[in-house]
Amino acid sequence: MSAQLDNLPELRPMRAADLDRVMDVEPALYAHPWTRGNFDDSLTAGYSCWVVECGGALAGYGVLMVGVSEAHLLNLSVATAWQRRGLGRMLLGHFMDIARGSDAAQLFLEVRPSNVVARRLYSEFGFRQITVRRGYYPLGRGREDAILMGISL
């Protein structure tokens, strides 16, 4: 089922009060989702955590860690019902703006080889494959590689 984009999407910083709704979305998107504790820790650590709301519904979110010389996109998620409406593109562009406004020279992320949708989005933004991390992700049985992608800021 998809949702109507009648209201303009609104980007704002994630708050602890959002985590119930974030945790309604996260397990539906990933075989190995982040826990509530992962999001809690990200907020506590001061990572750049953002949500996008559409008409009051939590449609997407992401987490960016900005270090001294490099930034790392740790999570980028759009709820299934809100996908393919440009929200992933909006979130990623926002995180790239934040990273560009920092001292970081590079922005990195990891993506599963099987995640063709996300890989296509990242490629469109100019991310390039840097290396493959063997057996990085847990899989139902065994493990799946991760593609490390990066872009100069």
Ligand SMILES: CC(C)(COP(=O)(O)OP(=O)(O)OC[C@H]1O[C@@H](n2cnc3c(N)ncnc32)[C@H](O)[C@@H]1OP(=O)(O)O)[C@@H](O)C(=O)NCCC(=O)NCCS
């Ligand atoms: C990846 C994700 C964030 C994209 O969000 P989205 O809001 O659906 O993406 P957008 O609507 O902004 O689309 C941006 C681009 O992504 C690609 N894309 C999105 N959905 C796609 C689909 N179903 N098939 C192919 N490409 C797709 C396209 O390149 C698209 O650009 P286009 O519409 O101009 O062709 C979203 O699919 C998601 O949350 N997936 C599950 C979680 C996940 O895998 N996160 C990334 C982990 S590394």
